Amino acid sequence: MKILKTIDETEAASRGKRRVLVPTMGALHKAHGELIRVAREKAGKNGEVVVSIFVNPLQFEPGSDYERYPRPEKEDEEFCRKLGVDLLFRPIAAEMYADNRSVFVDENSLSNLLEGKSRPRHFRGVCTVMAKLFNILQPSAAVFGEKDFQQLALIRRMVRDLSYKIDIIAVPTVREADGLACSSRNAYLNPDERKQATVLRKALLAAKDSGKKSARDVVDLTRKMISEMPLARIDYAELVDAETLQPIDFVKPNSLLAVAVYFGKTRLIDNIVFW
DSSP, rough: OOOSSSSHHHHSSSOOOEEEEEEOOOOOOHHHHHHHHHHHHOOOTSSSSEEEEOOOOOGTTTSSTTTTTTHHHHHHHHHHHHHOOOOEEEOHHHHHSOOOOOOOOOOOOOGSSSSHHHHHHHHHHHHHHHHHHHHHHOOEEEEEEEEGGGHHHHHHHHHHHHTOEEEEEEEEBBBBTTTOOOOOOGGGHHHHHHHHTTTTHHHHHHHHHHHHOOOOHHHHHHHHHHSTTEEEEEEEEEEEEETTBBBBBBOTOOOOOOOOEETEEEEEEEEEEEE
C-alpha cells in the first residue's frame, strides 16, 4: 500500500487503472471496512482502491468537535493495509486549503434541508472537499454509505450538475449487533448514552412497520419513542421525499424518515427508507 500525503505525490501515482475512491475522515471502523470491500469489488482485480483520510475543517461548525475528532493514524493505516487498499491519501489541512482560499462549492437546494438547517455550512464543506478529492485523485467511482443519506444525495447532485464522469456507489448502513448505526462518534457515548441510543433504530423500524400513512403520525410515533429515553434530545425527525428531500404529507414509495438526536453532547443521525 502506498501512502500519499501531497497532491504532487498523487499526480505521480499510476492512473491507468480503474480507480474507486472511499473518502473518509479516519477513525475507521467496520462500516468503512464494508465500503472498502465494495470498492474492491467494483474496482475489479485489475483496478485499484484508494482511501482518503482527511478531517475536513470546513465541515465543522465553530465550537464543534473538530479539534477532538479522533485521528488514530497508525490504526487507520493498518486497517487499510489489512484490507488490501492500494493507495492511502492522507493530506494535512494546509495541503488541501490555502490560507487565503476564496473558492467554495455550494449546493443550494438539498443542502438547505434536514442536516443543513442544523449545520448551515456543513455541506458547503462537504461539496468543496469532495470536488477537490475528485480532481486530485481522478476516480472512476466513489463509494458512500447510506447512513449519511443527505450527503449521498448531495454528492450525486454535484456529480450530475458539474459533469463529473464518476459513478457514485451507495452502500447500505452498517450496524452494530444492537442496531445502532456504526459511526466514529459512537466512541463519545458513555455506557448509559450508548445503551439508550439503540432507540433510534427501534423507532425508525416501528414507524415504518406501523402502517401509518400520515407523515405527522409517522413523525409523532418516532418522536414519542425516542423521547422515552431520558438522555435523548431530538434535533429533528422528518419524513421527506428521498430524492428531493422535501417534506411530504403522506407516506409514499421512496419516502425517507430521517432523525438527528443528541445523547449527552453526542449528536447521532439515522434514517430509513419506505419503499
